[in-house]
Amino acid sequence: MSDDIFALLEPAITERLGAVFRQSEEYKQAVAEESAVFEQLREGLTEEQKKQLDEYFTLLNATAAVCERLTYRQGMKDLAAFGVSLLRSK
Secondary structure, three states: OOOOOOOHHHHHHHHHHHHHHHOOHHHHHHHHHHHHHHHHOOOOOHHHHHHHHHHHHHHHHHHHHHHHHHHHHHHHHHHHHHHHHHHHHH
């Protein structure tokens, strides 16, 4: 599948995944726990250290988002290839 197709589908996929996350109690619990630990880490830090910690987690989340997007795209490519191979085998 062409990357152009994925570029067209990505906004809709992102919107749908956001809805799935918002409805997931498991996700909400994980975010709450993450936030609590993050705030504990920030306690007692200087303003400069807080900025560095915030920047680190911003970049960490950006990296995770890239990994998730690449994984999702690869899964779509694999599913499409699987579907094509099933059609060809008939």
